[in-house]
Amino acid sequence: MTSLAPETAQSLPHIDSGTESAQDWVRNAIGASGDILYKWDILSDRLNWAGEIEEVLGEGENAIASGHGFNNRIHPEDLPRRLKALSDHFSQGDNYDCEYRVRNGQGVVIWVHDRGRVEIDANGMPVAMSGVMRIITQRKQNEARLERIANYDELTGHFNRARLRDELEHALSFSRRFKVDGAFLVIGVDKLAMVNNAYGYEIGDAVLVAIGQRLDRTLRASDVIGRLGGDRFGVLLTNCPEECVVGCMDRIIQSMREQAIEIDGQSIPITVSIGCVLFPGLVNTAYEVMTKAESALTYAKKAGRCCYNVYRPSEQQTLLHRRAMDIGTQVQQAMRDQRLIFTYQPIIHAQSMTVSKYECLLRMKDLKGEILPAGAFIPVVEQLGMTRLLDRYVLDMTVEELRKDPAAVLSLNISGLTATDQSWLRALIAAVKSTPAIAPRLIVEITETAALHDIEESARFVNVVRDVGCRVAIDDFGAGFTSFRHLKALTVDLVKIDGSFVRNLANNVDQQLFIRNLMGLAGTFGLETVAEFVENEADAQVLIQAGVHYLQGYHYGRPQFDRPWTVGQRILSA
Template structure:
C-alpha cells in the first residue's frame, strides 16, 4: 500500500496529536514531574518526535524539530508527502514499505519500524544533507492499513557512521557479508567453552567450493567471487537459528552447528550439498554449476580447542576434496595420528623457541681432499640446543619444520651463523644446505648480500647445497637461484645426487660447481657391484661437465680406496671425522 492511499483513506487519529504528551503517550506523573524538560533532553541528543496522521497526511512535530533538523520552513515537513519529498529517492521506498506491512499487525502495541535514510532538509536541490534514524510504531485501521504512526527521528553523526562502517569491516567479510575469519574463530571459542560447561555436542564444519580454480581461470576472479557469494548464501539459508557461518579463506566457509552431534551432522551436510548442487548459479557470464566438499569435527568430544577444531576439520576436508565427487568426511580420532600431531606440535614449538632464544648451533663435518688427504671444506650442519644443553640433530626437526613452513626461518638463521663463522676464520670454506622454499626466497639472497657487502672473500668461501629432488621440482626457479648465487661469487652443489632422476640435460642446465653423491650408494660401496658402477658413472658424468665430486657416508678404508681410484675429489663421512662444534674449529696447520 502506498503512503498516499493511506493518507486519503485512513480513519481519524486515535489521539489528539496537538499535545506533546499525546504525541509520545508519556504517563502523566512523568510529564508533571517538576523540572522535567522533555524537549531539552531530546534536543541534547539531536532527536525530535512526531505523530503522523495518515488519514489527513498531517505530521505533528515536537517543538524542537526545526532546530534539530535544520528546517527553516516547517511547512516543508508538515505533511507526509512534503516530508517524503526531502528523503533521498533511493531510500524513500524503504520508508513507504515500512508502513505497508499488515501481516500479523498488532492493533494494540502497533507495528515497530526502524529505518535509516538520507534527508535534505532544505529540498533536493540543496547541498546540505543529513543522515537520520527514524524509529517508532504504526497502528492499523480496520482494513489493516496504517492510520497512525508515532516515532522519533535522530540525527546520525558522521563519526557514528564511520564507527559503524569500521565495525562492519572488522567483523564481516566484504564479499559474502558473513563473519570474517577472526570473528568466526572467536565465535568457535565461545561455543567450545559453552559446550564443555553444558556437556552439549556441537559441530564445526569446513566447506570448500570444489571447482573454483577452474572457474577463476576460465571466466575470471570476478565470476569466481559471484559463485563464492552465492554458495555462501545458499548454505546460510539452510542453517538453523543460532548456527554460525563465516568465511575462513578465499574459497572456504566455516560453520558452527549448535546442538549437533555425529548423527545430526550427516543430515545437515546433506542439506548443504543439495542446496549447492541442485540449482545452477546465475553469474554475469551465464549459468554455472558448483559443488562443495565438507570436512567436520564434533566438539568438544573430538576437539577441545579452537586450533584442534580447525585443524581436524581442515584435514577431513582435504580427504573429502581428494574424492572425485562432492562429499562429506568426518574427523575420526586415531591414537597414532593424535600422537604424531602432538609430537609435531612439540617439535614446532621447540624450533620456534630455539630461534627466538638463539639456541641454534652449527657443527662442522670435514670434506677431505683425495689429493692432499686434508680437510679443505667443512659442511655446516645445524643442531638445535635444548634448554638443558643437549643437542638435537637436524634430521629430527627439519622435516617437520619444512611441513609447517618454518624452513625459511631456519635457513635464515643458518646463513647468519655461517657468515659469522666465515668472517671469523679467513681460512675456512663452508658448505651449507638450504630448503626448497629458500630457492624461491629473494629475501634470503638479499640478506646474503647485506651480510657480506664488505667481505667478498666470504662469498668465495661459501658453497650452497640444494638437493637434487628440490632442484628438479622447479627447474627454472632452481636455475635462476643457482645463477644468482654464482653472480655473487658463491659456488653451488647438488646434494643427494642420484636420489632423484636427474638427466644429463638438467645437470647441464643447472650449471652447478659440485655434485655430492647420495650416501645410499656409498655406504655399501665396497661390497655392492651395482653401487660401484653407479658411482663410477656419476664421477665420469660430473667430470664431463667439469664439476667437482663429493662422496657422502664414507665409512671404511675399502670404500675410500675405491673412491680414490675412480677420481672422486672429496670424501665425507665418519671414517674421516665426526661432526664437531663450530666453536672448536682451529686454523689448519
C-alpha cells in the first residue's frame, strides 16, 4: 500500500497524543471499508493509489500508474460512459459517480463504483482528480440474477409470461403503426402429465427444456419464445403474414412429431398442439391476444391434438370491432380538435355545506356538436389499448385548468394501467415543477379494484404522486373490500365510498352498518371520506351523522360545463 500524500495527512482530523498516528488511523479505516483511493494528476497523467490495491485490483500499486493505462483496463462497452461522466464533471460540475467494469491484474473482469471530484486551477482548467473506488461485483451479480428471475423462466431460460406479454404489447403497437402482420402462438405439449407419471417430473422438466431448444432451432432468430407456464410455450412472430404463420406452425408440429426426444437413454415421443391469433386484426391488447390464443389452443386439443387452430372472429364480432375502431378514430380526432371537454361536479364539505373541490368528468363533442357521455367511448378506449394516451391528455387538460384558475381544486380519474405508466408520472412531475402551486390543488383518483390488482406497483405510484405534493384518493372504496394491510400500504389521502353503498342508504340497515364500519376503518388511518351518488336529503343526513367528511351527488349539483359555484361558497341542496 502506498503511503499517504503529505497534503492528505495534513487534512486529517486531530488525533490525541498517545494514540495511533493519523496515517495509521486513516490506513486502518480505508482497509476496513474495502475501498481504495486514487489521486490522478491530469497534466502528467500520473495515477497514485492508496489502500489495499492488490486485494482490490489484483496487482501492486505501480501496475496501473497512468490514467491512460487505467482506461485500457476498462470494458470497451463501459469506457464511453465513464469518459462522458468525467467530461460532464469537468465542464458542467455534475457529480462524478459512475459504475463500470475493469479487468484486474489476473485478467478477471470486476465491477467498480467510482466517485470523485476534480480540482480546477485559476484558469478554470482541470488539473487533478481525487476519488474513491469500491468493488461491487457481488451486487451487480445479484442485480443480474434478480433481473433474470424477473424476465426469464427458471427452467427453460426463455422469457417468462410477464416479459413475453411486454414484448407482445410492443409488437402490437408496432404492427398497428406500420401495418405489419404478425401472430402469437400458444404451444401446448400434448399429454405431458402422462410423461410425468411414467418417467417422473424430472424427466418431464427435461422434456420441456428439450422442446424449448427445438423451438430455438425451428424458428427464426427474430422470433420471440417464452414459457407461459406448465406445459405451454408462447411464440411471437413479427413481420409474418398469414401464409408464413401457417407454414411456421406446420414446421413446429412436424419437428416435434417426427423425432422423439432422447433423455437419459429414454426415447420419449412428443407432439404439440397450437393456438394462433393473427394481428393486428381484431385484437388490441396483449391480454386479449393471449386469452384468444389460449382459446384457440383448446379447440386444437379438442380436434384431436397434434394440430393447430387459428382464432377466427364471428361476423358479429367483426361488426363490433369495426364499430369500436370507428369510435377509437373519433376519440383520436377529438383530441386533435380539442373536442374532449370537462364537466365539473362539486364535492361538498359535510359540516359547512360549502364547495370544497370539483371532480372533472370527461365528455366528448361529436362533429355535430352533440355531447357524448364517457360511457359511450371510455370502454372502447380501454378495449383498443388507448387508455394511457387518453389519461395523459386528461392530465394536460386538468393542469391547464388549474393554471387558469388559482382558486380551483380539481380531482381527476385515471385507469389502473396509468398507475404503472412512468411517462404519465414524469408528465405530472414536470407540470408540478413548472407550476408548483397546482400540486396541493390536484387530487388523483384511482379505483380500489385497480389499486389492488398490483398493490406494490400502486403503492409506488401513490408515493410518487404524494411526494410531489398532490393528493391521492381511492375511488369506489368498498367495492373491493380493501384490507387493513392494503390500505396501510397505499397511504392515500381520501377514500370515496362506492355509490352502491350510498343509494337508498336511509332505508337499508345493512348498508348503514357497512358505512359505520367503513368510517371506523378510514378513521383508523386518519383518512378523509367522500360519499358519492348522494341523491336525496335522507341519505345525506345518514352520511353526515356517520361522520362522512364530504358529499357528492345530484342532491348537491349535477355535472356542468361551466363552474356554477366557487370553492368555499355555501351551497343549498338541489
